Amino acid sequence: MEDFEWYDPLLITDVAFLQQQDLTHTNSQIHSKCIFSTLCISEALIMANSVDSSQTEIDGRSVIGFSLASPDLVICMGSPDVPSPGYEFSPEFLKGDRIDVSLENGIKGAEMKESLENRAGNSEDFYTDSSFELVASPFVEQNSLKYCTHIMSINVGSTDSIMFQREVQFSEDSCFNGGDIVRTNDPITGDGEGLSLYQTARFGNCLYHFDHLEPRTYMVDLYFAEIVFTDGPPGKRVFDVYLQDQKVVSCLDIYASVGSNTPLVISDLKTCINGDEGLSIRFEGVIGSPIVCGISIRNNASAESEEVEGMGLTYMPQCKSPQDVGYGSMDEEFHRLQIENESQKKELAETKKVLEEVKRENELRSRECQEALKSLNELRNELMRKSMHVGSLAFAIEGQVKEKSKWFSSLRDLTRKLKLLKMDHITLLEEATSFKQCMADMNGFSSIIHSKINEHTQLYSDVKIKLLKGVKERKELYNKVLELKGNIRVFCRCRPLNLDEIAAGASMAIDFSSEKDGELTVKSNGISKKIFKFDSVFSPQADQADVFEDTAPLATSVLDGYNVCIFAYGQTGTGKTFTMEGTSDNRGVNYRTLEELFHIIEGRKNTFRYEISVSVLEVYNEQIRDLLVSGSQAGVTSKRLEIKQVVEGGHHVPGIVEARVTNVNEVWEVLRTGSNGRAVGSTNANEHSSRSHCMHCVMVKGENLINGECTRSKLWLVDLAGSERIAKTEVQGERLKETQNINRSLSALGDVIYALATKSPHIPFRNSKLTHLLQDSLGGDSKTLMFVQISPNENDLTETFCSLNFASRVRGIELGPAKKQMDSTELFKHKQMTPCESPKETRIGSKKLSSILRRSLHKKIQIKSPMQQPHVRKIGVNVGMEKVRVSIGSRGGRMGHRALPGNARRVVIKDTQQKQSTREKERGWNIGKTTRTVL
Ligand SMILES: Nc1ncnc2c1ncn2[C@@H]1O[C@H](COP(=O)(O)OP(=O)(O)OP(=O)(O)O)[C@@H](O)[C@H]1O
Incomplete structure (x- = not known):
């Protein structure tokens, strides 16, 4: 183990x-x-x-x-x-x-x-008898050999055939079944010729069967020698021999009988074959395996004459050859042997008795041994079971050890991880402590911040209130400033002489020496003819920026929610388009105003949000054309555009393109698109532009981010058609129609302005598309700026006078205080959110405001017109070719003098009063039938 x-x-x-x-x-x-x-x-x-x-x-x-x-x-x-x-x-x-x-x-x-x-x-x-027993009583016939004939002899265990004792031929081993061959090289006692028969043997239980033997009696000799257990002890090999299944030798122990390496022959075993069953010789071990060295079969020659029964036993060492043994000595020997046999028999009987006793004792001991063996076996089995149990336990333990080692390794890992986790835990605890400290600090900070926020919120709301109040006040003050400047203001701009005029030697008819005071003097042949005073006068040297500088405040008004109208009026070629549109290098009022709008919007972005969209229209022959729609041509109205009244008296052109613009670049694109549309629609752009009104409408939606107040306002930028007078007779056909339409629209503009000036209950806005479109921005609640464009050329003096007179009269008209344009829907929404005054309070407030404004306006008129006659002032508005004369004076009075400032007015009145009166009577379309007194 x-x-x-x-x-x-x-x-x-x-x-x-x-x-x-x-x-x-x-x-x-x-x-x-x-x-x-x-x-x-x-x-x-x-x-x-x-x-x-x-x-x-x-x-x-x-x-x-x-x-x-x-x-x-x-x-x-x-x-x-x-x-x-x-x-x-x-x-x-x-x-x-x-x-x-x-x-x-x-x-x-x-x-x-x-x-x-x-x-x-x-x-x-276990020693058996030292000799074996023959089942039948042994009978040895000494002379039997000489009567026998050898039929078959086998050299058992050998492949060689040998001659035994020079007379019997032993053939090679055959006819066997079972057993094994053993061989020895040890010398056999009495070794001599033929004794090699004993050096090979068949070992183990075996059977020899010989077929084809005739039915008769045979004698069988068997040759044995102990060649395996040569050192004894006896009793180690005991076996029986059967002939024809009949035991003929019982318990043969060769070693006990003759010792080892000594031949033992059992001869003359008689057997009989009755049929064809053959002869069978069987060796069967009782203790150990049988061993046999040779088999010899003889026929029984004496059987016929003498019945030979029994078998003989021959000890080969004692055997002598027949030649060596004489018959006399044989008798003596036989006798001696008989005596010896007798004594041996006696001895054998005694020995048998002893043996019987020994056997009994042996059986007794055997039983004891059996019992001991039994208990031993039980113990052994128990031991075996225990061993098996121990084995299984060992196996289980081995498994458990392996399992345990796995657990140990995982335990080690877990311990390691636990250490790491503990370290993490400690780190986290430290962090948590610091975090707690931070939290405490943060809470402190938070409370401080909250209190600060509350303070600032309070401050913010106060500031907000103040801001709103300030904004409101600013607007009001700003508006008052503009009102004081006049809600309708007139700027006069004179273009420089162009190259052709200079080349033709044209002379300047205008003197701008008092330009800074807003005055200009019209000269004729070097003599001062008339002085005109306007809100601003721009000489030919004034550039676009100078012009816009005085225009810019209106942009603020638009964003404050007021409607504004800026238009250029004047004779063809005097620079209307130049002032309004300008060129790409020298941009005009249109672009600059919108640029200013975006500039202000950027400045107000934290408190206001604005949306701006632009439409570009053309009024030609009393037809409205959308210049932002590609493909539309002048005079060819693909889609008929009409003016509709919308909520709160506003006007709108349904279907018109409103281009949303968010920066000046987009503005420039839209303006260029409109300008191109105007040019594309005509074969001669300059001519066409002279005979149509180009109108830019800028719509502004504003929202006050602080109080939610919303406004909607409009800015009209209008480049009017040329206002020069052309005699009816000079034109005809399409041109006549154009002229009539231009005159009609400009006359309508004059009528509207007159009606506004005279506070007529009816303002004829609908008399032309131009006035109808401008209705929102020409009323008493809007601001108007007119550029009167004039030529410096003395040759254009007549038209220059007409334009200047028209502008002077427009300037003399007060439209009353401007009204802020509130978006009623948004205002309604806002009012729902914020507390407002009761209707009664509102009414009372508005009445008060009206009376204050009236008083203010009354004073202003008195201040602005020191030169006016205290009682009657007559205004004549000359629009284009058609001259509209408006008499301003006491009711029922006759046509008064044209209201012109200063001495020039008085001079002109004197010079022209008579002639005009005559002409108007001739023409018969004097619309100023009723004279009205300016407030
Ligand atoms: N202030 C100015 N400085 C320089 N050039 C000018 C000025 N005003 C007008 N011009 C030039 O005079 C010419 C005629 O101007 P513009 O076409 O603007 O006149 P208009 O009144 O618009 O004519 P129309 O009625 O035919 O449209 C243009 O070549 C223009 O450049």
Whole structure:
């Protein structure tokens, strides 16, 4: 057990080793070393009979293993006793009846072996008789040989045939069944010629069968020699011999009879064959395996004459050849032998008695041994079970150890992780502590911040209120400033002489020496004819920026929610388009105003949100054309555009393109698109532009982000058609129609302005498309800026006078205080959200405001018109070719003087009063039938 390991669940018991312990020190090396081994493996050893006995010697350490997985017995070839390492299945000799070992039954077969071993081990107890018994009484016929004929002789265990004793031919071994061949080279006692018969033998239970023998009586001689157990002890091999299944020799022990390597011949065994069954000779072991060296069959020659019964026993060493033995001595010898036989018989009888006693004692001891063996077996089985249990426990422990080692390793990992987690935990605790501190600080800060926020919120709301109040005040003040400047303002701009005029030697008819005071003097032939005063006067040297500087405040008004109208009026070629549109290098009022709008919007972005969209229209022949719609042509109205009144008296042109603009670049694109549309619509752009009104409408939606107040306002930028007078007779056809339409629209503009000036209950806005479109921005609640464009050329003096007179009259008209344009829907929404004054309070407030404004306006008129006559002032508005004369004076008064400022007015009145009166009477379309007094 100590020399090997097992690699699978296998319960090992070194049975042979245990057995060996008892026998190790016996004299006989082979037999004493391993009885059990011999029992177990003798057959295997003997089967390999070509190997001599020393080579077949086994050290006796054989290990039997019990697989826990299989009930079969396995032999552990890893034992040092077994040549090849490894496990094998049970060898043949351990199977069958001999040994039956299983986990269920324990070692059943072992019991038998144990008994044999014990018997063999206690050889003294197991010694049988030193001689064997012939079943039939032996009968030795000394002379029988000479009457016999050898029929068949077999040299058992040899492939050679030999001549035995020079007379009997022993043929090679045949007709056998079972057993194995053994051979020895040891000399056989009495070795001599033919004794080699005994050096080979058949070992083990075996049967010889001879067919084809005639039915008759035969004599059989059997030759034996102990060549295997040559060191004894006796009783180790005891066997029976059967002839025709009839035991003829019982318990033959060759060693006990003659010793080893000594021939023993049992001769004259008589048998009879009755039919064709043949002759069978069977050797069957009682203890150990039988061994036989030769078989000889003779016919019984004396059988016919003499019945020979019984068998003879011949001891070959004592045998002498017939030639050596004389008949006389034979008698003596026979006699002596008879005496000796008698004495031996007696001795044998005594010995038998002793033997009987020994046998009884032996049986007694055997029973004791049996019981001891039984208990031993039980103990062994118990041991086996315990061992198996221990094995299974060992296996389980091994598994548990492995499992435990896994657990240990995972425990180590977990411990390591736990350490890390603890470190993390400590770090987190530290962080949590600092975080708590931070939280406390933060809470402190938070409360401070909250209090600050509250303070600032309060401050913010105060500031907001103040801001709103301030904004409101600013607007009001701003508006008042503009009102004080006049809600309708007139700027006069004079273009420079162009190259052609200079080349033609044209002279300047305008003197701008008092330009800064808003005055200009019209000269004729170097003599001052008339002085005109306007809100601003721009000489030919004034550039676009100078012009816009005075225009810019209106942009603020638009964003404050007031409607504004800026238009350029004047004779063709005086620079209306230049002032309004300008050029790409020298941009005009249109672009600059919108640029200013975006500039202000950017400045107000935190408090206001604005949306701006632009429409570009053209009024030609009293038809409205959308210049932002590509493909539309002048005079060809693809879609008829009409003016509709919308909520709160506003006006709108349904279907018109409103281009949303968010920056000045987009503005420029829209303006260019409109300008191109105007040019595309005409074969002669300049001519066409002179005969149509180009109108830009900028719609502004504003939202006060602080109080939610919303406004909607409009800015009209109008480049009017040329206002020059053309005699009716000079034009006809289409041109006449154009002229009439231009005059009509400009006259309508004059009428509207007059009606506004005279506070007529009816303002004739609908008399032309131009005035109808401008209705929102010409009323009393809007601001108007007029550019009167004049030519410096003396040759254009007449038209210049007309334009200046028209502008002077427009300037003299007060439209009243401007009204802010509130988006009623948005205002309604806002009012729902914020508390407002009661209707009664509103009414009272508005009445108060009206009276204040009236008083303010009244004062202003008185301040602005110091030169006016205190009682009657007559205004004549000369529009284009058609001259509209409006008499301003006491009711029922006659047509008064044209209201012109200063001395010039008085001069003109004197010069022209008579002529005009006459002309108007001639024309018959004096619309100023009723004279009205300016407030
Ligand atoms: N202030 C100015 N400085 C320089 N050039 C000017 C000025 N005003 C007008 N001009 C030039 O005079 C010419 C005629 O101007 P513009 O076409 O603007 O006149 P208009 O009144 O619009 O004519 P129309 O009625 O035919 O449209 C243009 O070549 C223009 O560049």
